[in-house]
Amino acid sequence: MVFEKVKERISDILGVDPDDITMESSFIDDLGADSLDIVELIMALEEEFDIEIPDEEAEKIQTVGDVVDYIKDHADM
Amino acid sequence: MDSRICQMLNIKYPIFQGGMAWVATYHLAAAVSNAGGLGIIAAGTANGEYVREQIKNVRKLTDKPFGVNVMLLSPYVDEVMNVIIEERVPVITTGAGNPGKYIKFLKEVGTKVFPVVPSVALARRMEKEGVDGIIAEGTESGGHIGELTTMALVPQVVDAVNLPVIAAGGIADGRGMLAAFALGAEGVQIGTRFICSDECAIHENYKMAVINAKDRDAVVTGRTTGHPVRSLKNKLTREFERLEGEGASKEEIEKIGVGALRRAVIEGDVNYGSVMAGQIAGMIKDIKPCKKIIEDIIDEYNTTLSRLRG
Numbered sequence: 496m497v498f499e500k501v502k503e504r505i506s507d508i509l510g511v512d513p514d515d516i517t518m519e520s521s522f523i524d525d526l527g528a529d530s531l532d533i534v535e536l537i538m539a540l541e542e543e544f545d546i547e548i549p550d551e552e553a554e555k556i557q558t559v560g561d562v563v564d565y566i567k568d569h570a571d572m
Numbered sequence: 573m574d575s576r577i578c579q580m581l582n583i584k585y586p587i588f589q590g591g592m593a594w595v596a597t598y599h600l601a602a603a604v605s606n607a608g609g610l611g612i613i614a615a616g617t618a619n620g621e622y623v624r625e626q627i628k629n630v631r632k633l634t635d636k637p638f639g640v641n642v643m644l645l646s647p648y649v650d651e652v653m654n655v656i657i658e659e660r661v662p663v664i665t666t667g668a669g670n671p672g673k674y675i676k677f678l679k680e681v682g683t684k685v686f687p688v689v690p691s692v693a694l695a696r697r698m699e700k701e702g703v704d705g706i707i708a709e710g711t712e713s714g715g716h717i718g719e720l721t722t723m724a725l726v727p728q729v730v731d732a733v734n735l736p737v738i739a740a741g742g743i744a745d746g747r748g749m750l751a752a753f754a755l756g757a758e759g760v761q762i763g764t765r766f767i768c769s770d771e772c773a774i775h776e777n778y779k780m781a782v783i784n785a786k787d788r789d790a791v792v793t794g795r796t797t798g799h800p801v802r803s804l805k806n807k808l809t810r811e812f813e814r815l816e817g818e819g820a821s822k823e824e825i826e827k828i829g830v831g832a833l834r835r836a837v838i839e840g841d842v843n844y845g846s847v848m849a850g851q852i853a854g855m856i857k858d859i860k861p862c863k864k865i866i867e868d869i870i871d872e873y874n875t876t877l878s879r880l881r882g
Contacts, residue, residue: 529798530669531718535693550672550701 497544497570498563504543505559508536518560526559536562544570573870576736577759580704581637581663581684584608585866587749588686588707588738590763591641591665592715592848593617594837595774598626602633603771603862612639612665620651627659637662639686644669657681665707665761668716670694672701686738688761690718695729695737705736707761712742714764714790714802714850723755730756744852746872750880762869764850768859775840779859781806781847787854794829797822801829804847808832 498518506513509526522528528536533556537548540562546569548556556562577586587609589600593616601611611634613626623640630638640661642652645668653674656664663684664671671687678685684704689695695706708729710722718725722741730737739752740761749760766772768779785804793812794800803809808828815825829846836845860868 531691531694534670534697535691538693538697550670 497566497572498559500543501540501559501563501566504539505536508532508539516559518558518563520559521557522559523557540566544572546570575758577705577738580736581610583610583637585870586738586759587866587869588612588639588665588740588759588761589766589862590713590740590761591615591639591667592763592767593643594833595767595772595778595848596641597773598630598633599771599773600766600769600862601626601638602630603769604766604866605630605634605636605638607861607863607866608636609862609866610637610639610663612641612663614641614643615646615648615652616643617646617648618652619648620655623652624655624659627655627661639663639665641665641667642671643667644671653677656683670697671703672697675702688740689729690720690725692725692728692732695733699733699735703735705738705759706733707738707740708757709761710739710741711792711802712851713740714848714853717741717792717800717802722752726752726755726757742850742852744850744855746869746874747876748852749869749873750876764853765856765865765869766862767849768856769865770859770861774837777840777842778836778847781836781842782849782853782856783858785849785853785856787851790849790851790853794825797825799826801846802848802850804842804849804853806845806847807843808846 502513502516537553544566575586585608589604589612591612591614593614596614601613604611615623660681666687686705686707687698688707688709708726710725711717726739736758738759738761739757743760744765752760789805790802791805792800792802793809796816832846835841836847
């Protein structure tokens, strides 16, 4: 479920086809994101899942799976 | 001028001097602060000891508040931040990233933090992390740039945050300052205009290149590498264009930029050096003292405001 929602947000913000987004996709290398796209995505996901993703954690995020795992561990669902 | 920025920082005019690497040394920063603006020393990619020396020197020349610009991608960023905290620098501006992890330590010593941001999302994130104001910098600026123009970026950032916003990019006179205030900014950051000041301690060739520049001369290179830079058209920018046109690798392209800014600023090589300047360079026609630059901006701001009121 988390993955589906995250996928939708990524697709909106980066303008990529949802079918091209997998847990293994790298934001920068596969989805063409730059650092500002990632900030935008993180802000959107913080609001959507009502969580805080601190900068130290945000810096470690490289793949869609990284962010999905972080949300699963921290969101109240 | 009555402004939240002036009250917060204890300065006379809400004018920040841009933190231009190699260009913005203590000489320029002290002159701008003495003239009532906020002078800023650029740390660039220099180490902590260089920055400490600059801070000590600026304090010999002025007792007014000043700032340091920290380039977050610098290999020395941690030691530069330590020096800033030890020296209790009144204000910092930051570029090329997110200063989030340093904010807590800076606040402990009372340093005010103004990140330079090119997007709404980063501005909102910075507000959440407790910065004191936002510098919204449009693509008209010189040096490393973002995508949005000042005209489009500033009002969107103003609407998105509750902090004071400083507009940067394309501002060099009182008309530009008033326009920025119309967009909701409460201060301006000015770089290129201060290059052409008596106190700016750089090679004369650099200043003359800015004075001779026309409206279309401040071109962007490096878009293909993801790190676009605006500088005055010369043999170096043509070489960038050639390599980018040939589809050269990012490494090959960035290699010719290494040391290029220093070459222009210190050695005065304006052909093969990087003469970073903003689009407004075409409007700058003289070299004058910082005090005169600021007074002229404020006078023109006031006369333009009266004219608009009719």
